[in-house]
Amino acid sequence: MTERTCVVMPTYNELENLRPTIGGIFACRPSVEILIVDDGSPDGTGELADRMAIEDPRIHVLHRAGKNGLGPAYLAGFAWALNQGFDVICEMDMDGSHRPQDLPKLLDALAGGTSGAVPDLVIGSRRVDGGRTEGWSAFRDLISRGGSWYARTMLGIDVRDMTAGFRAYRASMLRALDLDAIEANGYVFQIDMTRRVAAAGGRIVEVPIVFPDRVRGKSKMSNAIVVEAMRRVTVWGLRRLLRK
Numbered sequence: 283m284t285e286r287t288c289v290v291m292p293t294y295n296e297l298e299n300l301r302p303t304i305g306g307i308f309a310c311r312p313s314v315e316i317l318i319v320d321d322g323s324p325d326g327t328g329e330l331a332d333r334m335a336i337e338d339p340r341i342h343v344l345h346r347a348g349k350n351g352l353g354p355a356y357l358a359g360f361a362w363a364l365n366q367g368f369d370v371i372c373e374m375d376m377d378g379s380h381r382p383q384d385l386p387k388l389l390d391a392l393a394g395g396t397s398g399a400v401p402d403l404v405i406g407s408r409r410v411d412g413g414r415t416e417g418w419s420a421f422r423d424l425i426s427r428g429g430s431w432y433a434r435t436m437l438g439i440d441v442r443d444m445t446a447g448f449r450a451y452r453a454s455m456l457r458a459l460d461l462d463a464i465e466a467n468g469y470v471f472q473i474d475m476t477r478r479v480a481a482a483g484g485r486i487v488e489v490p491i492v493f494p495d496r497v498r499g500k501s502k503m504s505n506a507i508v509v510e511a512m513r514r515v516t517v518w519g520l521r522r523l524l525r526k
């Protein structure tokens with residue numbers, strides 16, 4: 283029996299990225315299905331997604347009322363994909379920073395292709411050998427590396443790329459988590475997911491990916507998202523230290 287895979291892709295104003303990214307994914311792995319979670323993008327991303335879904339039954343669309351952040355979009359997407367009975371659920375950005383050709387690497391690793399035991403979560407990592415970012419300013423790189431280091435140290439989890447958003451989860455792992463309790467803002471969402479998988483005894487594997495800066499459209503990242511992530515990590519880390 284083959285495993286059914288759903289790639290969940292939140293979008294906000296990604297009109298020009300939709301066709302190239304989705305085309306790239308199907309070229310690399312025709313067997314996956316894609317769920318676009320659009321937060322009412324004013325640029326018409328949601329409408330184009332609907333048209334693409336009519337053309338191709340592997341494409342699904344979830345519409346949400348307004349821009350409500352990456353985390354809530356993923357949680358809604360997870361709930362949908364779990365309800366549909368997918369075995370593997372992925373997170374992936376629509377903006378081209380997550381390259382379709384890296385998706386098979388994540389899926390093969392999740393199937394146990396690169397190591398003995400079968401993982402519960404595979405992270406496409408910019409911070410392991412062979413992984414890298416491209417086109418980043420020294421400042422953005424410093425913030426990202428510093429943030430990952432801080433989270434790793436405070437939380438005591440040996441994951442190099444804590445905030446990475448290119449991931450493949452076993453549906454059974456997601457089912458075992460209390461998804462309603464996830465802190466749902468920006469980067470902290472990825473850190474919280476990682477921390478909860480680790481706490482649940484899930485096996486986490488990182489595979490190297492190349493992460494180019496987005497070519498089209500605008501980033502939705504903000505300083506507030508970074509500050510909120512660091513604040514949360516500090517609270518979780520102090521709680522962990524106090525318990526010891």
Ligand SMILES: Nc1nc2c(ncn2[C@@H]2O[C@H](COP(=O)(O)OP(=O)(O)O)[C@@H](O)[C@H]2O)c(=O)[nH]1
Pocket residue numbers: 291292293294295296319320321349350351352355374375376377379496500501502503
């Ligand atoms: N549905 C939804 N998608 C979002 C939201 N914010 C960002 N995204 C999407 O999440 C992905 C990553 O966002 P991006 O702006 O590239 O973040 P960055 O890579 O950290 O700069 C892209 O596909 C965005 O369109 C949001 O509030 N709602």
Ligand SMILES: [Mg+2]
Pocket residue numbers: 375377379496501
């Ligand atoms: Mg991006």
